[in-house]
Amino acid sequence: MKKRYVMIHDENRCIGCQACNVACRSENSVPEGVTRLQVRVEGPFGEAPDLHFKYHRVSCQQCENAPCVTVCPTGAAYFDDNGIVTINKDKCVGCMYCVAACPYKVRFMNPETKAADKCNFCKDTRLARGEDPACVSVCPTDALTFGDANDVNSEVSKLLNTKISYQDKSHLGTQPRIYRIPTKRGGIQS
Amino acid sequence: MIELDRRSFLKGAGAGGATCALASILPGSLAALEKEPLKALGEEVASICEMCSTRCPIKARVINGKNVYISGNKEAKSFGGKVCARGGAGHDLLYDPQRIVKPLKRVGKRGDGQWAEVSWQEAYELMADKLNTIKKEFGAETVAFSSKKGSLSGHFFHFAKAFGSPNTFTHGSLCPGAYVMASKAMFGTKLKRDLSNAKYIINFGHNLYEGINMSETRNLMKAQADRGAKLVVFEPRFSIVADKADEWHPIRPGTDVAIALAICHVLISDDLHDKAFIDQYVEGFDEFAKEVQHYTPEWAEPITDIKATDIRRIAREIAAEAPHALVDYGHRATFTTEEFEMRRAIFAINVLLGNIERKGGLYLGKKAKTYNKFAGEKVAPTLAKLTVEGMPKPSAKRIDQSDKQYTMTWKNGGIYQSVLEAALNDKPYGLKAWVMARTNPMQTMNDRAKVLAAMKKMEFIVVCDVYISETAAYADLILPESTYLERDEDVADKSGKNPAYYVRQRVVETIGDTKPSWQIFKEAADAMGIGNLFPWQDMETRQFAQLNGDAQELKRLKEKGYLSYGKPLLLREPSLVQAFVEQYPQAKATDADGTYSSQLKFKTPSGKIELSSTQVESFAPGRGVIRYRPVELKQADELYFIQGKVAVHTNGATHNVPMLANLMSDNGLWIHPVTAGKLGIQTGDRIRVTSSVGSEEGSALVTPGIRQDTVFAYMGFGSKTKELVRATGKGIHCGNLLPDRTAPVVGMNLHTTGVKLAKV
Structure with missing residues (x-):
């Protein structure tokens, strides 16, 4: 059976420390000035002392209905066998349609390869070796879980079945494979 | 890049062939070398991080001779194989073009930023000549030695003792010293x-x-x-x-x-x-x-x-x-x-x-000796303490021990900031030289102007570091230490509820002409005529001796990087004591309640x-019983100024590491909306904060996440020397606002003060 790789970001456990950001940069040799992944600590929201921060993971959402793939004129952006939105940099002509089309603003032109770039769950590096993506492997507080949602026994399936989760901008119909467990602070209880 | 006017460039260029002013490339920096691929010393090497003083167990893998991927070492269970942003960015320090990889001698005025590359031999000779002359004329105690804590300070303070000075300091009194001393006063040990x-x-x-x-x-x-x-x-x-x-x-x-x-x-x-x-x-x-x-x-x-x-x-x-x-x-x-x-x-x-x-x-930590005693067998090897015969006993009193109330401080790194009063006002006696290793008092000690004045009064200053830190910028001699990814070091005790050891190992071959500090000070000792007090050949012989010559165990430790022995033991916890007794048949008999309660003793x-x-x-008369005493931390018309740590930087040490500088290079001042509103300040506005000792310009971050009477800044920013290119002039320098005020008994440097805030 094909895999359906998903990632879950638990905003209760995330502390916004950027360990993921740095690990991603190191593993995937992401050049200075561009980024595949960051966590934005937004806020605080609310009235003191009942304040809360929002820990917002900004990275490719691995949409199942990906606008970047739809607009790509050359087929450089495509879904691989396991559904990971992937870039064939040899086919990329640098038109930047995908950069414009991405509702999450997470695609960028790689200044070294001159092709579009973004998170691909470390498929060329760690996933190929059977390891978790870099961000997952270093996360100090275990806020990230990665795995195959088609496998009912996987950690991700268990989490999705037992915790309230949401997807960013789901109203656009992009069907992201990044799920977020909302923070209990600020009113949403899980 | 640094901007320089042509005049100072010419001045620098005129000073000699090997010298240049700060143009785009720092002399002695990695940028001056040809970029070569990293030479890995193994597929994946287990080691110890040094991006902060927690020293987490890590694993490092070299990728394509270009990059190092650092993760945590899963052998250390409570660390979970994880690493933080600073730890993950360690390779970026390794390959930072602004890192110093040649010994440097000051050739202009102190702090002018004019340096000449010198050989290690020349550096050692200069150091030996200056320090031995000062020792002869004024006494060894007039040289202060200060260092980051850990394996470094062990070797470095051995050097200080061999030289004959009692004045050794860690950053304890600027950071974690108080809880350690409070704990020792009550429990006789750290908890x-x-x-x-x-x-x-x-x-x-x-x-x-x-x-x-x-x-x-x-x-x-x-x-x-x-x-x-x-x-x-x-x-x-x-x-x-x-x-x-x-x-x-x-x-x-x-x-x-x-x-x-x-x-x-x-x-x-x-x-x-x-x-x-x-x-x-x-x-x-x-x-x-x-x-x-x-x-x-x-x-x-x-x-x-x-x-x-x-x-x-x-x-x-x-x-x-x-x-x-x-x-x-x-x-x-x-x-x-x-x-x-x-x-x-x-x-x-x-x-x-x-x-x-x-x-x-x-x-209480359960080191091997204690643990084995309870188990009735040798569960874990004890680490041999390597001592040297014939060490001189300094006759002079430490500069921080003239007041009896500070009795506890010297065993805990001393009162670091007492260097200032000694240097400036001869209290209790003067200092002539300052030797530092991986410490940056210009950032971490209070009252930057006073630190600078003290440094200027010194006859000779040596700094061992990886960068020309804000402090190193005022040195006469800079000794470039290898980064932790290029160093082997002593086996370290990491015992918690049960014994554990770990070890720092080289991940890549040394880049440039740097050395580990244990070697630097051993070789400096040779040049100074006290090399006989450094009888070990190299780090491996030391590690071997530490493990009492057990080659097998040393090999295992180096492979795993972290070795844990036995199972967790808390003397008063019935379930843990029961599991312990079941594991070790020779274990000490428990009390009637199934615990070791009666065995719990305090030193x-x-x-x-x-x-x-x-x-x-x-x-400390009046301090025997814990008592409340009111303290005035600010004037009525001032705001409290407080600081704290941020996850992507370590105090005064990492602000120039490219990857981390890119994540955060400025510290906005947190101001409550009501306070900001009264002064017409909005987020992003330039503001000025002024205390009794200094004034800093920065940017405002208006947020409800702070009290109305308080402002906050992350510490370690706003470096003022031009060598630290990525960090200089960015943000608020906390040390420049905090007055040099020392707490009773524990000798801590105070980190809260009053400031006035204005829009620029």
């Missing part, structure tokens, strides 16, 4: 916290989610997220730990001691304290109980701005979870000059809860926990 098993945790601004200590950060999250522990945070700022807490109480800065004492009051007056524990283990309870009679929650309310009803409720809540509940004794001080009382009052709550040597409480004069201490009273 550790079992956060992961605690059901209720009170935290006084110990921001473990930004000042990351991997094992403790994970344990706190585990307690909260997996085990449903309640976390209550008292902190003037809405930090990440405050956000993750169940309750955040914006306390008035520096008044934590009043909350701690009021909680003690409630525990005793409501009869919620563990009387059996106190009878068995505690000395001086009655004096303490009499003193805290006055410290009601109603008394604490106007001091702290925390409602008496909340204090009372929290005291009762934590008592209900005792003994599996703790009050975190913190890390970086110093909120108030009453630091000794504050940390002792926190420990006192833990004592009243009876959580010592219980799950979720505080406990204090009475052998008990000294809630009140006649020993402390003897060297």
Whole structure:
């Protein structure tokens, strides 16, 4: 059976420390000035002392209905066998349609390869070796879980079945494979 | 890149062939070398991080000769194989073009930024000549030695002792010293916290989610997220730990001691304290109980701005979870000059809860010697202490020991800032030279202008570092240390509830002409004629001797990087003692209740926990019993200025590492909307903060996450020397605003002061 790789970001456990950001940069040799992944600590929201921060993971959402793939004129952006939105940099002509089309603003032109770039769950590096993506492997507080949602026994399936989760901008119909467990602070209880 | 006017460039260029002013390439920096591929020393090497002083166990893998991927070492279970942003960016320090890889000699005026590359031989000769001359003319004690703590300081202070100076300092009095001394005064030793098993945790601004200590950060999250522990945070700022807490109480800065004492009051007056524990283990309870009679929650309310009803409720809540509940004794001080009382009052709550040597409480480290004794067999090897015969005994008194109240400080790294008064005002006697290793007092010590003046008065300054730090910029000689990824070091003890060792190993071959500091000071000793006091050949011979010649065990340690022995043991926890006894048939007999309660002894004069201490009273009259004393931290028309740690930087050390500088190079000043509104300040506006000693310009961050009477900045920013290219001139320099004020008994440098705020 094909895999359906998903990632879950638990905003209760995330502390916004950027360990993921740095690990991603190191593993995937992401050049200075561009980024595949960051966590934005937004806020605080609310009235003191009942304040809360929002820990917002900004990275490719691995949409199942990906606008970047739809607009790509050359087929450089495509879904691989396991559904990971992937870039064939040899086919990329640098038109930047995908950069414009991405509702999450997470695609960028790689200044070294001159092709579009973004998170691909470390498929060329760690996933190929059977390891978790870099961000997952270093996360100090275990806020990230990665795995195959088609496998009912996987950690991700268990989490999705037992915790309230949401997807960013789901109203656009992009069907992201990044799920977020909302923070209990600020009113949403899980 | 640095901008330079043509005049100073020409001036620099005229000073000699090997010299140049700060153009685009720093002399002696990595940028001056051809970029070569990294030479890995193994597929994946287990080692120890050095991006902060927590020193987490890591694994490092070289990718395509270009990059190093660093993760945690899974052998160390409580660290979970994880690494923080700083740890993950270690390779970026390794390959930073601005890192120094040749010894440098100052050729212009001090601080002018004109350097000449010299050979190691020349550097050692210069050092030997200057230091030996000063020793001959003024005495060895006129040379101060200061270093980052850890394996480095061991070798470096050995060098200081061999030279004959008693004046050695770590950053203890600028950071974590107070809780260590409070703990030693009460328990005779340092304590550790079992956060992961605690059901209720009170935290006084110990921001473990930004000042990351991997094992403790994970344990706190585990307690909260997996085990449903309640976390209550008292902190003037809405930090990440405050956000993750169940309750955040914006306390008035520096008044934590009043909350701690009021909680003690409630525990005793409501009869919620563990009387059996106190009878068995505690000395001086009655004096303490009499003193805290006055410290009601109603008394604490106007001091702290925390409602008496909340204090009372929290005291009762934590008592209900005792003994599996703790009050975190913190890390970086110093909120108030009453630091000794504050940390002792926190420990006192833990004592009243009876959580010592219980799950979720505080406990004593179990090193091999203790552990083996309980097990009745050799579970873990003991580490041999390598001593050298014939070390000189300095005749001079340390500069921080002329006042008896500071008796406890010298064993805990001394009062670092006493270097300033000694250098500037000959108190108690003058200093002529300062040798430093991986320490940056221009950032971490208070009153930057005073630090600078003290440095300028010195006849000779040597700094061993990886960058031309803000401090190194004023040195006469810079000795470039290899980064931790290029160094082998002594085996280190990492015991917790059971014994553990780990070791730092080289991951890549050394880039450029750098050396590990243990080798630098061994070779310097040779040049100075005291090389006979450094009888070891190299690091491997030392490691071998440390493990008592057990080659097999050393090999295993190097392969795994981290070795843990036995299972966790807490002497008063029945389930752990039972598992321990089952594991080791020769184990000591337990008490009737199935624990080792009767074996729990403390290294204090009475052998008990000294809630009140006649020993402390003897060297610090009036301090035997924990007592509240009001402190003035600011003037009425000023705002409190406080600082803290951020997850992507380490105090005065990492702000020039490219990847981390890119993440954060500036520290905006947190200002409450009401305070900002009165001054017409909006986020992003340029502002000026002025204290009694200095003035800093920065940018405003208007946020409800701070008290109206307080402003906050992350520390370590705003470097003022041009060599630290990525960090210079960005943000607020905290050390330039904090006055040089030393706390009684513990000798800590105060970290809270008053400032005036204005829009620029």
